[in-house]
Amino acid sequence: MARPKPLSGFPEYLPRERMVELAVLDTLRETFELHGFANVETRSVEPLTQLSRKGEITKEVYVVRRLHADEHDSNELGLHFDLTVPLARWVLEHSGHLQFPFRRYQIQKVWRGERPQEGRYREFTQADIDILGQGELAAHHDVEAPLVMLEALENLHEQIGLAPVLMHVNNRKLSEGFYRGLGIEDTLAVLQLVDKYAKIGPQATQELLVSELGLTSSVADKCVQLAGIRSSDTGFVQQVRDLGVSDPLLEEGLTELVTLVEQAHKRVPGRLCADLSIARGLDYYTGSVYETELVGHEAMGSISSGGRYDSLASDGKNSYPGVGISLGVTRLLAPLLAKNEFVVSRSVPTCVVVAVDNEDTRSGADEVAALLRARGVPCEVAPKADKYGKQIRYADRRGIPFVWFGGLVGEVKDIRSGEQQPADAQEWMPSDHTDLWPQVLPAE
Amino acid sequence: MARPKPLSGFPEYLPRERMVELAVLDTLRETFELHGFANVETRSVEPLTQLSRKGEITKEVYVVRRLHADEHDSNELGLHFDLTVPLARWVLEHSGHLQFPFRRYQIQKVWRGERPQEGRYREFTQADIDILGQGELAAHHDVEAPLVMLEALENLHEQIGLAPVLMHVNNRKLSEGFYRGLGIEDTLAVLQLVDKYAKIGPQATQELLVSELGLTSSVADKCVQLAGIRSSDTGFVQQVRDLGVSDPLLEEGLTELVTLVEQAHKRVPGRLCADLSIARGLDYYTGSVYETELVGHEAMGSISSGGRYDSLASDGKNSYPGVGISLGVTRLLAPLLAKNEFVVSRSVPTCVVVAVDNEDTRSGADEVAALLRARGVPCEVAPKADKYGKQIRYADRRGIPFVWFGGLVGEVKDIRSGEQQPADAQEWMPSDHTDLWPQVLPAE
Numbered sequence: 022m023a024r025p026k027p028l029s030g031f032p033e034y035l036p037r038e039r040m041v042e043l044a045v046l047d048t049l050r051e052t053f054e055l056h057g058f059a060n061v062e063t064r065s066v067e068p069l070t071q072l073s074r075k076g077e078i079t080k081e082v083y084v085v086r087r088l089h090a091d092e093h094d095s096n097e098l099g100l101h102f103d104l105t106v107p108l109a110r111w112v113l114e115h116s117g118h119l120q121f122p123f124r125r126y127q128i129q130k131v132w133r134g135e136r137p138q139e140g141r142y143r144e145f146t147q148a149d150i151d152i153l154g155q156g157e158l159a160a161h162h163d164v165e166a167p168l169v170m171l172e173a174l175e176n177l178h179e180q181i182g183l184a185p186v187l188m189h190v191n192n193r194k195l196s197e198g199f200y201r202g203l204g205i206e207d208t209l210a211v212l213q214l215v216d217k218y219a220k221i222g223p224q225a226t227q228e229l230l231v232s233e234l235g236l237t238s239s240v241a242d243k244c245v246q247l248a249g250i251r252s253s254d255t256g257f258v259q260q261v262r263d264l265g266v267s268d269p270l271l272e273e274g275l276t277e278l279v280t281l282v283e284q285a286h287k288r289v290p291g292r293l294c295a296d297l298s299i300a301r302g303l304d305y306y307t308g309s310v311y312e313t314e315l316v317g318h319e320a321m322g323s324i325s326s327g328g329r330y331d332s333l334a335s336d337g338k339n340s341y342p343g344v345g346i347s348l349g350v351t352r353l354l355a356p357l358l359a360k361n362e363f364v365v366s367r368s369v370p371t372c373v374v375v376a377v378d379n380e381d382t383r384s385g386a387d388e389v390a391a392l393l394r395a396r397g398v399p400c401e402v403a404p405k406a407d408k409y410g411k412q413i414r415y416a417d418r419r420g421i422p423f424v425w426f427g428g429l430v431g432e433v434k435d436i437r438s439g440e441q442q443p444a445d446a447q448e449w450m451p452s453d454h455t456d457l458w459p460q461v462l463p464a465e
Numbered sequence: 466m467a468r469p470k471p472l473s474g475f476p477e478y479l480p481r482e483r484m485v486e487l488a489v490l491d492t493l494r495e496t497f498e499l500h501g502f503a504n505v506e507t508r509s510v511e512p513l514t515q516l517s518r519k520g521e522i523t524k525e526v527y528v529v530r531r532l533h534a535d536e537h538d539s540n541e542l543g544l545h546f547d548l549t550v551p552l553a554r555w556v557l558e559h560s561g562h563l564q565f566p567f568r569r570y571q572i573q574k575v576w577r578g579e580r581p582q583e584g585r586y587r588e589f590t591q592a593d594i595d596i597l598g599q600g601e602l603a604a605h606h607d608v609e610a611p612l613v614m615l616e617a618l619e620n621l622h623e624q625i626g627l628a629p630v631l632m633h634v635n636n637r638k639l640s641e642g643f644y645r646g647l648g649i650e651d652t653l654a655v656l657q658l659v660d661k662y663a664k665i666g667p668q669a670t671q672e673l674l675v676s677e678l679g680l681t682s683s684v685a686d687k688c689v690q691l692a693g694i695r696s697s698d699t700g701f702v703q704q705v706r707d708l709g710v711s712d713p714l715l716e717e718g719l720t721e722l723v724t725l726v727e728q729a730h731k732r733v734p735g736r737l738c739a740d741l742s743i744a745r746g747l748d749y750y751t752g753s754v755y756e757t758e759l760v761g762h763e764a765m766g767s768i769s770s771g772g773r774y775d776s777l778a779s780d781g782k783n784s785y786p787g788v789g790i791s792l793g794v795t796r797l798l799a800p801l802l803a804k805n806e807f808v809v810s811r812s813v814p815t816c817v818v819v820a821v822d823n824e825d826t827r828s829g830a831d832e833v834a835a836l837l838r839a840r841g842v843p844c845e846v847a848p849k850a851d852k853y854g855k856q857i858r859y860a861d862r863r864g865i866p867f868v869w870f871g872g873l874v875g876e877v878k879d880i881r882s883g884e885q886q887p888a889d890a891q892e893w894m895p896s897d898h899t900d901l902w903p904q905v906l907p908a909e
Contacts (some may be wrong), residue, residue: 024780025515025558028508028540033555035562036503036569043504054902055838057815057845059480060487064472064588065509065574071469081531085544087578088526096472100529111477114469118479120862122848124813125480130509134531144508159848161827284828288835336468369568371501383605384728391732394499401501404566404603418564458498 030137031144032351037365038358042146044181044461045354046128049148052173053126056165058150061125063107065132066098071110081133083143100132104149105345109334112153112341121155121341122162128350140321142351149327151345153334158342160277163309163329164284170325170346171289174313181363182463186324188313189251189296190281193306193328195274196297199247199261202268203240209304210234211244216300218248248298254286255279257295274308281309307331311346315353324353366460367420370399372451373433374416375425377406385428392429392446398457400425422456474581475588476795481809482802486590488625488905489798490572493592496617497570500609502594505569507551509576510542515554525577527587544576548593549789553778556597556785565599565785566606572794584765586795593771595789597778602786604721607753607773608728614769614790615733618757625807626907627797630768632757633695633740634725637750637772639718640741643691643705646712647684653748654678655688660744662692692742698730699723701739718752725753751775755790759797768797810904811864814843816895817877818860819869821850829872836873836890842901844869866900 027033034042050060072082083100101107104127112119128148135141150169152162167188177183193212200208211234218226223245230241243264250260258275278295285293301310308329315324327346334341357363373393375386383402390400401421403412409426413436416424425444426432433444451457471477478486494504516526527544545551548571556563572592579585594613596606611632621627637656644652655678662670667689674685687708694704702719722739729737745754752773759768771790778785801807817837819830827846834844845865847856853870857880860868869888870876877888895901 025554027558028510028512028542031508031510033508034506035559036505039504039506054814055841055843057813057843059813060483061480062478062483064475064477065576066472066475066588068472083529084532085527085529088528088543090578098472099532110469114471115479120812124845132509134534144510161824162848284831287828288831368564369501369503370498380605384731387728387732397499399499399501401568404606 030135030142032142032355034358035368037368040365040368040459041181041358041363041461042350042354045177045183045350046148048176048180049128049173049348049350050126052169052176053150056124056169056172058124058126058169061108061111061127062129063101063104063111063127065100065130067101067107067110069097069099072099072102072106081135083132083134102131102133104129104131104147104347105151105333108149108151108153108345109341112334113336116155116336116339116341121153122158123153124150125153126150140352140356142355145349145351145355148348148350149345151343153341153343155339155341158344160280160308163277163344164281166327166344166346167281167293167309167311168285168288170311170313170327170348171285171292173348174325175289175292181461183315183357184318185316186292186313187316188285188293188311188325189299190278190293190309190311191295191297191299192274192278192281192309193300194270194308195261195278196247196300198268198271198274199264199266200244202266202271203243205236205240205244207234211236212300213302215244215248215298216302218245218298218300223249250297251294253291253294255282255295257282257297261297277309301326301328305330305333309344318356321352321356324349362464364462364464366455366462367422368459369401369419369421370459371401371416371419371421372399372457373401373423373425374412374421375400375402376409376412377403379406386425389425389429389431389446393425393449396447396450398450423451474579474586476586476799478802479812481812484809484812484903485625485802485807485905486794486798489621489627489794490592492620492624493572493617493792493794494570496613496620497594500568500613500616502568502570502613505552505555505571506573507545507548507555507571509544509574511545511551511554513541513543516543516546516550525579527576527578546575546577548573548575548591548791549595549777552593552595552597552789553785556778557780560599560780560783560785565597566602567597568594569597570594584796584800586799589793589795589799591791592794593789593791595787597785597787599783599785602788604724604752606788607721608725610771610788610790611725611737611753611755612729612732614755614757614771614792615729615736617792618769619733619736625905627759627801628762629760630736630757631760632729632737632755632769633743634722634737634753634755635739635741635743636718636722636725636753637744638714638752639705639722640691640744642712642715642718643708643710644688646710646715647687649680649684651678655680656744657746659688659692659742660746662689662742662744667693694741695738697735697738699726699739701726701741705741721753745770745772749774749777753788762800765796765800768793806908808906808908810899810906811866812903813845813863813865814903815845815860815863815865816843816901817845817867817869818856818865819844819846820853820856821847823850830869833869833873833875833890837869837893840891840894842894867895 085098197208227245230236306328310328312323313325325348329344331342375390377386386402393400429446434441529542641652671689674680750772754772756767757769769792773788775786819834830846837844873890878885
């Protein structure tokens with residue numbers, strides 16, 4: 022077989038790169054669980070009808086069919102393209118077994134048949150947290166969800182040197198209330214145009230509001246002025262008031278956004294700003310909305326987005342309002358890994374290679390390794406009773422720090438320093454505990 | 466929307482059940498990494514041509530197509546149906562970046578469009594370990610791979626009370642050498658018939674060997690006698706010799722199987738037996754073969770299977786012989802979870818609910834929770850400043866053991882005993898450390 026070629030849009034990692042991803046996933050899991058989120062996985066497929074929005078199936082869906090399916094196999098399936106639509110279905114299906122408010126995190130692959138390009142993938146991993154209520158959900162959860170994600174990202178900043186983030190937040194009530202205060206009826210249409218503000222700038226946004234939605238020039242001006250407001254503290258309130266528009270929904274949105282900005286300032290200072298251009302294209306958001314930039318990598322686009330939704334799921338008897346935020350794990354990591362932004366201390370979990378004198382004493386080496394493992398030290402036994410120099414090279418090529426010689430009471434060599442010392446397999450541990458498992462560190 | 470129905474063959478778990486699966490996956494990962502296996506994930510799709518064997522595509526493959534794909538989209542993709550075929554492709558693709566022997570573990574979902582029935586799923590999780598050489602791979606790895614999997618299963622037995630296992634092993638060289646010694650040419654055909662021995666019994670196997678393969682009755686008798694040999698120690702050697710057949714390949718197989726049985730006896734006594742009826746249908750095995758029963762649940766079939774293969778992957782310049790064994794995680798767990806064979810101490814990770822006096826002091830409760838979390842205690846803040854009795858019920862319904870009242874220096878109530886004690890958020894830990902995280906235990 023000739024050397025296979027990669028499939029565009031389906032990234033794969035070498036073991037070292039996967040170690041970085043595993044470290045990231047471990048940190049996410051730990052942070053989410055410390056906040057009481059339970060893990061859920063949903064099946065990878067949904068009926069195609071579930072993957073449509075208002076009857077329209079977006080073209081990015083991958084359809085899945087058995088190769089020799091019956092012609093009458095009516096149950097057409099597609100791979101899920103996010104973790105929110107499956108969550109809505111799963112909660113309706115299992116609501117009788119859940120306690121509300123229900124907090125779940127979900128880390129899975131999703132698929133989109135988009136044209137592959139930098140930062141866009143056809144198969145990629147998402148990590149979502151959501152809090153769902155039954156009938157109602159208090160507004161303080163709108164503050165909680167983004168702060169949990171910011172805490173996870175801050176942990177990654179501290180632990181593996183991920184660049185710091187800046188989360189941009191807004192509130193749909195604020196924007197829609199403002200538009201209503203201006204006398205605009207189709208507020209969603211304005212939001213969807215304002216969503217382009219960051220890309221096309223204020224001038225072009227203003228022109229589109231006039232030409233496409235028929236707003237008067239002065240009303241369109243106000244909308245663009247609102248979108249231009251940005252502050253790292255609660256200064257945005259006065260700036261909004263200065264525009265002279267009033268509406269009860271606007272007030273509600275202002276109050277919620279103030280609380281979010283204040284709480285974030287306390288818990289993760291410097292990582293969140295009010296940015297009234299943030300709109301989020303999706304129509305199901307009804308309150309807070311979030312987008313997140315990796316500082317110094319703004320061209321990546323938002324790595325973590327979400328918001329409040331009041332009626333994503335409903336079974337007629339109950340509605341399930343919620344708030345959630347999703348981290349694009351592959352979208353974040355794949356470009357950074359390609360640029361070698363992280364260093365891994367070795368390419369295998371192994372801490373110690375136990376050398377083999379000759380094939381007849383291999384089982385003695387197996388015993389040493391078993392004893393070390395029982396005490397939590399990752400070990401391999403050398404694959405061949407080569408000369409010691411060759412066995413040391415086996416370890417060296419993989420970045421494994423130690424080689425063990427002899428039996429249960431033997432000697433251990435740190436092949437980086439060349440130092441060799443007596444060691445007892447019942448007691449030995451690496452003197453530097455960071456040598457025990459591979460470490461992920463920022464590249465210098 | 467009406468309550469959605471489950472999709473047959475696509476099992477999903479409630480959070481409690483997922484906790485059991487996570488505990489199992491954590492144990493597998495730890496065991497594999499302690500043995501120096503590095504983690505790899507491959508993309509979920511392969512070109513359909515890769516999913517065929519000798520040009521024939523098995524009907525179980527799921528084909529994946531973009532909903533609005535171009536008609537000329539020639540690159541037809543299918544979901545992988547195991548982790549071995551993708552490994553072979555991945556190793557050829559990345560061999561220049563790998564060190565051999567290469568040890569990897571891989572835990573991913575796979576898909577097969579089989580008719581759903583008990584123990585058969587259309588989407589399920591597999592956990593594989595493989596050791597691959599470049600050009601050559603020493604026979605001692607045939608002993609290592611199954612012992613690592615047995616160690617993982619033994620850890621699960623001890624940690625969460627999974628039933629013990631019995632691994633049945635054989636060696637293709639032994640069987641094929643024996644058949645050659647009898648003058649049989651198409652040894653693979655005999656193997657594939659003998660593979661049915663456990664299901665159809667000796668009599669029917671003998672008749673098929675005569676009727677379908679044209680063996681003489683006495684030769685067929687010998688084959689069936691060989692398949693009937695089973696021993697928990699090396700007693701099988703004498704039983705084979707007693708059949709009076711000799712062949713150099715048979716001798717090689719006997720020697721390898723003796724080593725495996727002896728080593729297993731030392732490391733995981735009572736968990737492995739020689740069973741010369743084990744054949745494995747797949748044509749790529751060339752040496753040791755493994756199948757594993759869960760004791761008391763033999764009707765499940767084999768939960769963990771694998772073997773030695775000498776030429777699964779080859780790029781013309783090099784061949785990559787390997788040995789591997791796969792654990793059917795879903796196949797093992799889904800039936801046990803359905804029978805409630807495990808107990809989880811609570812349905813959420815949360816150890817402490819911090820009570821809220823009134824909504825104005827919520828941020829004080831947030832501070833207590835943040836401090837506890839920073840010290841590794843999973844916490845939630847109560848969602849509503851209800852009466853304390855209601856906040857305690859919130860914890861109780863989820864099995865959360867502790868409720869915190871007051872500020873950083875407050876009181877903590879163990880809601881199981883009702884005992885309430887002063888506590889400082891800078892110091893407090895549950896007195897029983899097993900209360901810190903949810904525990905998975907065997908049901909009584």
